[in-house]
Amino acid sequence: MVLDYGHDYCLLRVADPPSNWVALADIARHAHIYVGLDPVADSDDTARYVRRAAAIGRLWSGIAALRV
Incomplete structure (x- = not known):
């Protein structure tokens, strides 16, 4: 599966x-x-990792479009 997250290339x-x-x-x-x-x-x-990374600003999130 490939996701398009808005980068030019x-x-x-x-x-x-x-x-x-x-x-x-x-x-x-x-x-x-x-x-x-x-x-x-x-x-x-997973939950512990996400909480820890988010608490110190080292978790990025966003919406990506599905590329077929």
Whole structure:
């Protein structure tokens, strides 16, 4: 799956997304994405990582259009 996040010549490839996520993105034609800028610790779960990264301003989010 490839997402267009508004860059002039770069796209964001989502490697091996779950099939239910692909189906929802296909219906909506867009996806809300988050990009965490910190490394993930082995003990991190997603919610804890997102909270920590957001608290220190190292989590970017936005809407990207689905590219087929």
